[in-house]
Amino acid sequence: MSSEDKQPSEPAGDGPEQLALIRESVRKAKVPKAKPRTWRGAALAKELPVARVMVNKGVLHLDQFFDYAVPEELDADARPGVRVRVRFGAGAHRVRDGRREGGGLVDGFLIERRAESDYPGALAALAYVVSPEPVLSPEILGLARAVADRYAGSLADVLQLAVPPRNGRAEAEPSPEPLPPPPPPAPGTWERYGRGPAFIESLAAGGAPRAVWTALPGPHWPDELARAVAATLASGRGAVVVVPDGRRAARVDAALTALLGAGHHALLTAESGPQKRYRQWLAVRRGSVRAVVGTRAAMFAPVRDPGLVVVWDDGDASHSDDNAPFPHVREVLELRAAHDRCAFLLGSTSCTVEAAQLVQSGWAAPLVADRPQVRDLAPLVRTVGDHDLARDEAARAARLPSIAWQAARDGLAHGPVLVQVPRRGYAPRLACERCRTPARCRQCAGPLEAPDEHDLRCAWCGRGEPAWHCAACGSVRLRAQIVGARRTAEELGRAFPAVPVRTSGRDHILDSVPSRPALVVSTPGAEPVADGGYAAALLLDGWAMLGRPDLRAGEEALRRWIAAGALVRPQTEGGVVVVVAEPTLRPVQALVRWDPVGHALRELAERAELGFPPVSRMAEVTGRASTVTAFLAGAELPEEAEVLGPVALPVPGPGRARRPGEPPVGEQWERALVRVPPGKGAALAAALKSAQASRLARGGPDQVRLRIDPPDIG
Known part of the structure; x- marks a missing residue:
């Protein structure tokens, strides 16, 4: 050590202040001055x-x-x-x-x-x-992280769903000043439900109740949702309401505006356009607006101090996102209610198995009306039974038996009649009239369809089939497997020539129809609201919905039927619903009794015995056969995990759009299901996410697609 590096000794007799000055001078001499980074x-x-x-x-x-x-x-x-x-x-x-x-x-x-x-x-x-x-708050970041972990996805993918694209013009506009909290609302029609007034009072007092609400049929549910939101705003907190589509969002928007006036809530739907929607979203993010009504993406709305999250009609397929990691609105709002310690409301005129499980587990309380109320407000439901068979032997096989014709004729004397058909179009799928063998293309084996009465072509390759004959029996006559909405409208127009026929489907959806007599042919989910309610409803081709190879076929059929029946006048006012399906089947009987909760509880009990979701947690792994097998072999799955499959998936043909999760055209993929008991869902998601991350880091051309809690495991 050089003499310059040695520290000077303390001089004898120096005072403490002098010693401190000496030490400070030494420290400054030894530490060089920092350079700017x-x-x-x-x-x-x-x-x-x-x-x-x-x-x-x-x-x-x-x-x-x-x-x-x-x-x-x-x-x-x-x-x-x-x-x-x-x-x-x-x-x-x-x-x-x-x-x-x-x-x-x-x-x-x-x-x-x-x-x-x-x-x-x-x-x-x-x-x-x-x-x-x-634009990204810590609360939404935490929610997005929880969603990514639950669905074995990446945070970046969830943030793409949570934060909308930027719009510079909307960002430059100032947001309005926040309005003061409104006064607590009166319970209104919530008094029809046993615990309804107490639920509204708890929200207004700052409570966080959790409830599964089975709404009564009729037009009051938007106003009831608006009162729940108003009660939450009265407590100084925010609210998020998520509905399946823009039409129902508009109904809740109108109910909130009528109850509170403008400025208390924002409407977030795709129909608003990117600039207006982003402007509304920014008003919520900045705290100018405390309540949000919207479609699926609104589940991530950055409402400050949320006090209530609501999902309406959780069984609707629109609530399940088609983009990775495929979150479901119901599950996301459950996570949000737990993270933000806020109230949770799941409402529907029907009841899913997941909703029944929330009540059975004690996580949420039921909000239901008593049976006399249900019987008074529900329409009369009629089926094709033995009495009709005695008069009409072909009634059970007929698409529109005499009981349905009579109900339509009587209903048209008093107002519009709703006709629900499972499919849109003219005649989507055809089969041999004699042996019912599906009609397929001779070139690519794709299904044949008839876009109009005189044109027969393949749905995959588009080739025409002017000289088709059945390969099984040789017949040249065809029948429609499922007659679409346009064909049904044409048939009804010939049967009732003096009555206007209107259609509502994917390409053109009607919001409402007047109370004048008319036949309204609609696909499920596209039914317009009739002023004063429909006089009658015909639910056709019930076998087509009940016969789908899907675990949820019965539940989904009942949900669609009840949604249509809820638009019909009460039986005390002459409202009638006719369902054309086997009357002894459980969903049909549940419709007759108007008992969706009982049906969901029985379905839940059966799934518990078989180990099916939602009692168990399940993941779907799809890809090439060898890739799926190698992926599952390398994943460190929980000990309780059970692998089902893999099984081959249908090979998609050319000529149609590729659906999410489907293999490329002409490729053979396989699917495996991984099932774990309750409480092991997080471990399953973590194991699959880790295995997928390792596979992607190593690289490779073959794709493996993961989906937690797939909606269709049929």
Whole structure:
């Protein structure tokens, strides 16, 4: 050690102040003055110079945060929650001679600012801040993380569902000033339910009740939802209401506006357009609006201090997202209710098995009316029974037996009549009239269809079949397996020539119809609301819905029937529903009794015996046969896991759009189901997510698709 490095000894007799000054001078002499931190010649932020970023890459092996340096010029705008652009890819974090070696620009969210980074090398810098508007709150980030873990997905994929695309014009507009909380509403028609008034009072008092609500038939459910939201706003908290489609969102929107006036809530639907929708979303994020009504994406609405989350008609397929990781609104709102400690309301005119399980487990309480109320407000439901067979031997096989014709004729004397058919179009699928063998194309074996009366062609390859004959029996006559809505409307128009016939389906959905006599032919879910209710409803082709190879066939058929029947006038006003299906089947009997809860409880008991969802948790693994087998062999599944399959999936043919989760055209994929008992769902998701991340990190051309809790396991 040199003499310069030795510390001077303390002089004798010096006082404490002098000693302190000497030590301070030595400390300053030994510690060199720090140089400003720079990036490529530019200074970095003086405080918290590290930004932790969620990069918008949805692959599982990159499901983590990445650290970036914050240049001084971005210090003010680079706040947690803003959108940023960063260099990502090969060489993004490798620096040589002050220059970045590689990496392309990608989007991301700035999660937090930090003083230090765990990364040992040089950090790449934020390229720029897209907008200083913080769009990702810590609460929504936590919810998105929980959703990603539950569904074995990536946080980036969930954030793409949770945060809408930016619209610069909407962002530049100021949001309105928040309105004061409204007064608590009166219970209104909630008094028809035993615990209804107490539920509304609990919300207004700041409570967090959880309930499964079986709504009575009729037009009152939008107003009842509006009163639940108003009670929550009265407590100073926010509310989120998610419905299956824009038509029902518009009904709840109108009910809330009538009850509270404008400005208390936002409507988030695709029909609003990107600019208006983003403007409404920003008003919620900024705290100007405390309540949201919307479709599926609204489940992530950034409502401040949420006090109530609502899902209406949870059995509707629209509540299940078709984008990875395929979350379901009901499950997401359950997670949100638990994380935010807020109230939860699941409402429907029917009852799913999952809803029944929530009540049976004690997680939620039932909100139901007593049986006399149900009988007074439900329509009279009639089936094709022995009495009709005695008069009409062909009634059970007929598509529209005499009892249905009579109900339509009587109903048209007093108002509109609803006719529900399972399919749209003219005649979607055809079969041999003699032996019922499906009619298939001679070139590609695809199903034949008739877009109009005189044109027979393949649904896969599009080739015409002018000289078709049955390969099984030689017959040249065809029949429709399921007659579509347009063909039904044409037949009814000939039968009732003086009555207007209107159709409502995917291509053209009617919102409402007047109370004048008319035949309204609709597919399930597209039924318009009739002023004053329908005089009658005909539920046709019940065998087609009940005969689907799906675990939920009976439950789904009953849900669609009850949704249509709920639009019919009460039986005290002459409302009649005729269901054309085997009358002894359980869903038909549940419709006759108007007892969806009892049907759901019996279904739940049977699934518990068989170990089917929702009693068990299940995951779906699809891909090429060898890939699925190798993937499951390498996954560290829970000991209790049971693998079912794999089994071959149908090979999709050409000429039609590829559905989510289907293999490419002409490829043979297989599917395996992995089942675990209750309480092991999180372990199953974690194991599959880890195996998928490892497989993606190694690379490989074959795709493996994961889906937790698939809606269709038939």
